[in-house]
């Protein structure tokens with residue numbers, strides 16, 4: 001999942017379906033993790049438009065991994081665990 005330049009890219013679908021079904025909350029969670037853990041320099045968070053995968057949404061990409069049906073709980077499992085991309089030994093927020 002780690003990119004070659006050391007910066008983790010997280011791309012969140014901001015299309016209306018994904019956004020309404022959970023990515024608005026997911027975006028807030030990711031932003032909170034980045035801010036609280038001081039990861040501004042090591043994580044690049046971007047948005048994207050709908051890519052016609054709405055039925056699998058909410059969708060986002062972490063590094064090169066496409067992730068689907070991402071609830072807040074799944075998002076924390078993916079990112080916020082010891083040794084995880086936004087986790088480490090900082091404890092849960």
Ligand code: FES
Nearest residue numbers: 015018050053054
């Ligand atoms: S709104 Fe996210 S894939 Fe369509």
